[in-house]
Amino acid sequence: MSPGAAFRELRIRGLGRRFGNGFTALDGLDLDIGGGEFIALLGPSGCGKSTALNLLAGLLAPTRGSIWIDEQRVDTLPPEKRNFGMVFQNYALFPHLTVAENVAFGLRMRKVGKAERAERVRKALELVRLTEQAGKHPGQLSGGQQQRVAIARAIVVRPRLVLMDEPLSNLDAKLRLDMRTEIRLLHQELSLTTVYVTHDQAEALSLADRLVVMRAGVVQQIGRPSEVYERPANAFVAAFVGYRNALPGRLIGADVEIEGLGRIRHGDGDLPAEGEAVAMIRPDDLVIGGPEAGRPISLTVRVCEYQGRSFAVEGRAPDGTVLHAASLEPLAPGDHVSAHIRPERIRVFPRADQPNRADPAPAESMARS
Amino acid sequence: MSAAVAPERAAGSGRRARAGTPGISPVLWLVVPGVLFMLLFFVYPLCYGVGLSFQGEGGPFSAYADFFADRFVSDHGSRESILVTLRLALAASLINVGAALPIAYRMRGPIRGKRIITATVLIPMTLGTVFVASAMNNVLGPAGWINKALLAVGLADEPVALTGNFTGVLLSLVISGFPFSFLLMLGYASGVDPSLEQAAAVLGAGPRARFRLIALPLLLPGLTITFCLSFVLAFGVFPSATLVGNDAGPTRVLSKIAYTEYANAQYATASATAVIMAVVQLAVLGLVLALRSRLYRGSTAGGKG
Numbered sequence: 001m002s003p004g005a006a007f008r009e010l011r012i013r014g015l016g017r018r019f020g021n022g023f024t025a026l027d028g029l030d031l032d033i034g035g036g037e038f039i040a041l042l043g044p045s046g047c048g049k050s051t052a053l054n055l056l057a058g059l060l061a062p063t064r065g066s067i068w069i070d071e072q073r074v075d076t077l078p079p080e081k082r083n084f085g086m087v088f089q090n091y092a093l094f095p096h097l098t099v100a101e102n103v104a105f106g107l108r109m110r111k112v113g114k115a116e117r118a119e120r121v122r123k124a125l126e127l128v129r130l131t132e133q134a135g136k137h138p139g140q141l142s143g144g145q146q147q148r149v150a151i152a153r154a155i156v157v158r159p160r161l162v163l164m165d166e167p168l169s170n171l172d173a174k175l176r177l178d179m180r181t182e183i184r185l186l187h188q189e190l191s192l193t194t195v196y197v198t199h200d201q202a203e204a205l206s207l208a209d210r211l212v213v214m215r216a217g218v219v220q221q222i223g224r225p226s227e228v229y230e231r232p233a234n235a236f237v238a239a240f241v242g243y244r245n246a247l248p249g250r251l252i253g254a255d256v257e258i259e260g261l262g263r264i265r266h267g268d269g270d271l272p273a274e275g276e277a278v279a280m281i282r283p284d285d286l287v288i289g290g291p292e293a294g295r296p297i298s299l300t301v302r303v304c305e306y307q308g309r310s311f312a313v314e315g316r317a318p319d320g321t322v323l324h325a326a327s328l329e330p331l332a333p334g335d336h337v338s339a340h341i342r343p344e345r346i347r348v349f350p351r352a353d354q355p356n357r358a359d360p361a362p363a364e365s366m367a368r369s
Numbered sequence: 370m371s372a373a374v375a376p377e378r379a380a381g382s383g384r385r386a387r388a389g390t391p392g393i394s395p396v397l398w399l400v401v402p403g404v405l406f407m408l409l410f411f412v413y414p415l416c417y418g419v420g421l422s423f424q425g426e427g428g429p430f431s432a433y434a435d436f437f438a439d440r441f442v443s444d445h446g447s448r449e450s451i452l453v454t455l456r457l458a459l460a461a462s463l464i465n466v467g468a469a470l471p472i473a474y475r476m477r478g479p480i481r482g483k484r485i486i487t488a489t490v491l492i493p494m495t496l497g498t499v500f501v502a503s504a505m506n507n508v509l510g511p512a513g514w515i516n517k518a519l520l521a522v523g524l525a526d527e528p529v530a531l532t533g534n535f536t537g538v539l540l541s542l543v544i545s546g547f548p549f550s551f552l553l554m555l556g557y558a559s560g561v562d563p564s565l566e567q568a569a570a571v572l573g574a575g576p577r578a579r580f581r582l583i584a585l586p587l588l589l590p591g592l593t594i595t596f597c598l599s600f601v602l603a604f605g606v607f608p609s610a611t612l613v614g615n616d617a618g619p620t621r622v623l624s625k626i627a628y629t630e631y632a633n634a635q636y637a638t639a640s641a642t643a644v645i646m647a648v649v650q651l652a653v654l655g656l657v658l659a660l661r662s663r664l665y666r667g668s669t670a671g672g673k674g
Contacts, residue, residue, distance in 0.1 A: 059567050079570040092568035096586045096665035105582075109573035139667050157572065 006160040007035050007069045010193065015065035015075070016217075017051050025051040027217040028065065036191040040208035042198060044240070048217035049197045050165060056195060057086050057163050069160065080109070085154030085192075086163040089170065091146045093138035099149050100125070100134040106157035124156035127186070144175045151183070155192060164196040168203060180206060201241050205229060213237045235278055235349040243280035243347060244324040251277040256348050259319070265343050276351035285345035288313060288327035288337045299323060301335040315339075422640035432641035442633045447626050447642070451649060454604060454622040457535070459653075461542035462599035465550040466592060468543075473554035474584060478563060487555070494548035501544050502612035506532055509540070537613035538620045542603045550599050557591030558584075562670045587669045593661040597654050604650050623649075 010033040017026045026048040033039055041049035054060040056067065058079035067075040074082055085106070093102050100121050107117045125131050128148035138146055147167060154162055167183070168176045184207055187194055198204050204211050205225040213220045213228060213236075221233035232238035239246060249258035251274045257263045258279055288299070299315035304327065311327040315337070325339045425431030434440075441447045472490075476483060493501065508514050509531035519525040531537060561584060569579045607616070607624040614620030623646045630639035 057567075057571050059570070078575075079567070080573045080575050082571070083573070084571055086568065086571040088564050088568060090562070090564060090670070092562065092564040094565060094569070094583060095668050095670065105569065105574075106572035109578060137667065153568075153572070163571075 011068040013066050015055055015062050018063045024217050036193055038187050038194045038209045040196045040204035041212045042204040043214035044199055047214040049214050053163050053165050053197045058082055083159055084161045085159035087150045087154050087167045089166045091150040093146055093149055095138055098135055098137055102149055103153045103156050120156055124152040128152045143171055162192045162194045166198055238280040238347055243282050245281040247279045249277055249279050277348050278351055280347045283324040283326050285342045286325040286339050288325050288339045289329050296338040296340055298338050301331045301333055304331040418640045419644055421636055422644045425637040432637040435638055436641050442635055450621045450623050450626050457538055458600050458603040460539055461546055461603040462596050464543050465546045465599045466596045469550035469554040473551055473558040477558035490551050491548050493544045498608040501541055502609055505613050532613045533615050535619050538610050541609035541613050546599055546602055550595050553595045557588055560669050561587050589664050590661055590666045593657050597657055
């Protein structure tokens with residue numbers, strides 16, 4: 001438990017939500033969150049991450065499971081009794097109240113005295129650098145400013161838990177990076193336990209202490225950013241954190257026999273059973289024009305995209321397999337080049353785990369009935 | 370810079386020049402039929418009527434003087450009918466809006482049976498005033514079911530007067546006017562971003578505080594508009610005043626006065642009555658809208674969508 005945290009441990013046990021039409025948005029979430037921790041729920045739309053957040057906030061009632069903060073059961077409380085803070089995707093600022101009144105709202109509900117209220121609002125606005133805007137209405141602010149008001153409004157009440165629902169998804173690219181850093185800074189300063197929902201792996205990896213990767217209502221992996229990034233638990237997680245090449249093959253001992261590419265010794269420690277497998281490789285580990293280490297694969301370039309320091313190349317192997325690689329030099333479509341795989345970076349998973357792109361992704365229901 | 374641009378503009382067709390001028394485009398022709406219609410069927414009759422009201426037998430203002438001195442054909446208090454009409458219309462629109470607000474607020478989200486409830490609420494709108502009035506006489510009249518039941522049970526010694534008076538007309542106005550108010554309020558209530566109340570809830574606001582501090586302030590502008598429309602609708606109605614009221618006395622509304630004068634070929638006084646109706650309505654609307662202008666009237670969404 002870090003010094004600023006309001007509790008030792010938040011425990012989520014078998015939390016699930018099934019909707020009236022039989023659709024299970026969240027299927028048994030188990031998660032322990034330490035006081036002061038920053039957790040990111042990561043997954044594609046429809047994976048149940050927003051449902052999980054709404055269940056935590058109390059905006060949606062679970063159909064099974066429970067939530068505990070230390071010895072207190074929380075899931076049976078209405079949202080107004082939980083003492084959480086929430087930052088909504090669309091900010092949800094009260095349009096008829098000024099910035100200061102928006103931030104003061106939670107304090108008013110907690111019957112904080114006028115003088116203390118003014119002081120805490122002032123400090124919170126200072127923290128998000130909006131002192132000048134205190135008297136304005138939300139409609140007069142830019143998107144980034146509105147977002148900062150939403151954050152100030154959520155943290156000024158010193159909530160036990162801060163919930164953030166894709167807070168950066170409505171901002172432009174530069175602002176998103178700035179706000180990301182700001183959110184991280186705020187967390188370092190205040191140590192507020194935070195659960196952050198996003199579909200952006202870069203956001204999740206850079207912000208969170210731990211990631212929860214979800215798919216179709218089921219947790220796929222829980223781990224530190226480096227664990228998830230380097231040792232994804234299955235092919236779905238791997239595909240989600242940037243392993244763009246998924247090559248079907250067979251495991252034979254310590255080698256993987258990839259159709260059309262031949263046998264490659266792979267570096268995966270946790271070997272699945274021998275048999276049908278899928279080898280997953282990041283484009284960055286399939287390098288054209290780098291040091292000639294590892295095994296060469298010849299490629300015919302189809303597309304070469306400029307990406308600043310390097311180039312993203314899509315090419316075809318001789319057997320027609322489409323591969324994503326990285327190049328240090330610009331290439332032209334039709335060029336014949338050879339790429340080098342770094343075998344120790346290949347991840348091999350049983351074939352059944354292969355990511356299925358035709359996965360149904362039903363719209364996440366945020367509706368509160 | 371501007372010198373370089375000027376020759377190009379001069380050389381270019383008028384199209385480019387037109388593009389910079391706001392408000393003039395061929396699309397403007399589309400409003401012509403509407404404007405003609407308004408002039409012919411609204412502005413002209415209005416001016417004609419106002420003009421007529423100044424052509425009383427005893428000089429330009431004699432029709433108005435007669436109105437306020439109760440000197441009309443079937444003289445039974447034209448001056449007092451302003452208050453009668455105001456009382457009815459204000460009471461009816463207050464009840465309509467007051468009832469529509471909580472129901473519409475409750476039904477703002479997706480709830481079970483919304484269509485059936487909405488359809489049920491809307492049925493009275495499809496029934497004519499006369500139909501409603503005769504139904505009311507059957508149910509609420511001195512020999513209606515309700516009074517029979519009250520007498521039978523012993524709750525009343527003699528029939529309770531629910532029709533033939535102020536109450537009857539008020540009920541009729543509520544029955545036929547409520548659906549309008551409800552539909553309007555449902556539109557306004559559905560337009561308030563549900564995440565605002567969710568945000569308020571997470572911040573510690575219970576259901577009452579959420580309604581009072583978030584929903585109500587955001588609904589008030591819509592509420593005043595609903596009130597105004599409901600008021601205008603109720604103000605001009607007179608079939609119910611005759612059918613379920615008592616238009617010789619307590620429910621003698623302004624439109625009934627105007628109609629009586631007109632039926633007796635007293636066109637100046639009929640027009641004067643109509644003008645007085647308009648002035649009274651405008652005064653009430655002006656007052657309500659002036660109050661409304663002091664409210665927050667911006668977006669009811671919480672930020673970017």
